[in-house]
Amino acid sequence: MTHYRGPSLSGRDTTSRRNFLKTAAAAGAGGMLLPTFSQQALAAGEGLEYVFLSIVTQVPFWADHRAGLSDCASALGIKTTFTGPLDFDTAAQARQLDEIIARQPAGLLIFPGDANALAAGVERAAEAGIPVATIIGDIPGTPRLTHLGVSNFDAGKVGGEMLARAIGGKGKVLIGTFPSPATLERVEGYKAVFKEKYPDIVVVDTINDKADPSYAPTAYAQAIQAHPDIVGIAGTDGDSGKGAALAVTEAGRVGDIKIVAMDRNTDMLPYIENGTIYGSVAQKSYTETYLAVSLLHWYNTNAIRMVKDPKGSGINPLPENIVTGVVEVSKDNIDQFKAA
């Protein structure tokens, strides 16, 4: 019965299991050789890489940030990468943060979809010696070196002032948003300014435009039908402006209903030019990333010599909080924002 190679008599497939084990052993032995491969790769050298981990990366809002990233890369002779989940998947962003940390970039910029989900990851980045900057949204209580952005609440207030100017300080208005912490804070900003300074402005409804350019026009059209006596629409995300503009145009109410938008997506600019949209409140996105990467790079190269050895001593020479501010985009300065 020795050397029996026929079909398994026990009813179980032992030959394929034996093959499996043989191959597994061979693979294991081969695995010992792996370190030599990676040493070669390491020796080939890599330039300094700064990674911007964002979220909802599929929207065109990030165009300016990416321009800032690549211009800064050329200016400093480094490499920058823009990445992040295509939609609002906070769990995927947390996972990608850890994977990027394993890649040991020279620095990390993060726009947090959910600050709580990323807090532990930022701690891990700091432990791995990677400097972190937060953009637009902050991750408080973690060792990030600097935060650049503007308070969404304040951005809402600027929008509120703009809309108040447009409608003459009184009337019924609608606010359009989508449920993310950042945009909801802008809604609060609008409401705060109306309450404080313009009591004759009444917010009749806050609607969800889902930050979806194909759905937004429908959302605003329905809202205009439901509240035909509104005189203003306040948008809080990049797709509100065009969505509201399309809806107002279709309803034949251009000029009656004033629109204030946010951000400065390229497809919204023609509506500002022709007056359908009164104006937009845009962040200084380009500046945010350009400045953030520069600061991290100067930190890495110990260029900001506030003390003898900032990087080695762990003394942070960078400002904790930088308010990059907003800019009002209107017919008067629209030329500056159009693509070359």
Added chain:
Amino acid sequence: MLLAYQIHRPRLEVGARLRRLAAAREFALLIMIAIIVVIMTAISPHFMSMANFRAMGAGLVPTGILVVGMTYLLVSGGFDLSVGSVLALTSTICAYLMAAGWGIPAAVLATLIVGTLIGLVNGGLVTGFGINPLVATLGTMSAARGIALVMTEGFSVSNLPPGFGAVGNVNVLGMPGIVWIMLALVLLGDVGLRYSGFFRQIYFVGSNEQSARLSGIDVTKVRLVAYGLTGLLAAVAGILLASRLMSGTPTAGAGLELQVLAAAVIGGASLKGGEGSVLGAFLGAVFVALINNAMTMLAVSIYWQMIVTGGVLVAAVAIDMLGRRGRS
């Protein structure tokens, strides 16, 4: 009327044949995983690091756990599109309860019950009302996500008791606790489906419901158990995710159900039922996670990543279909 155990003896042949096919698929996956690992180590100096494996491992946990339940379901001839939404809802509920002052064990238990109930609702819709699983679970998918959003208005739930994060963030032998829990569940799930008398009935129900019923198997009960188990595992995944992220996320897991289905199919499960193994499905999940990790390590443009993921899935299923045609 033949009783189930009386047909076990001739069925053993079929069982052994199916198991051999599954073993071939698992083996092929292991080879493909090994190939990717070797290539990635050669071209990316940071791939072969504990930090990266930890990141991959922790990221794999939701899919790895969901795939266990999905395999049981697929083998039984059903499937569940609501697992991603149930993951989000259960992570939100668990966090919500703890933030409201409930003790961790109480919150966890309540969450597990909710998950199982949702699974049973799915099962009830399919077996009781005869609704197509696609339609039934599509409905629960929207409803579950909706409930999570109503509860939180899109914000994540934080202020969780600090001890809760231990299982998600403290490393045991280099990996966070959640990874070990996932591996244990995969092992249990695989052994259960292979060797437990009760669970093996799932294969019969999935390959031929009529004969299964005629041979005395309580098809409704088997189906309900499979759906309930899937819901329970989705709740486990939700709780572990909340521990890792230290917050309840109502927006988590969008599209996860398709990834879980893809992993199970890559691992050898058939959408028609009657075939599949938990080990294969888990290896399928590892394979997909490796591809995603490779793309992150190589800084592949995010816009191209979806093309790659879609291409890999189509290729895997196409190879599966060709293999099937060759066999029959």
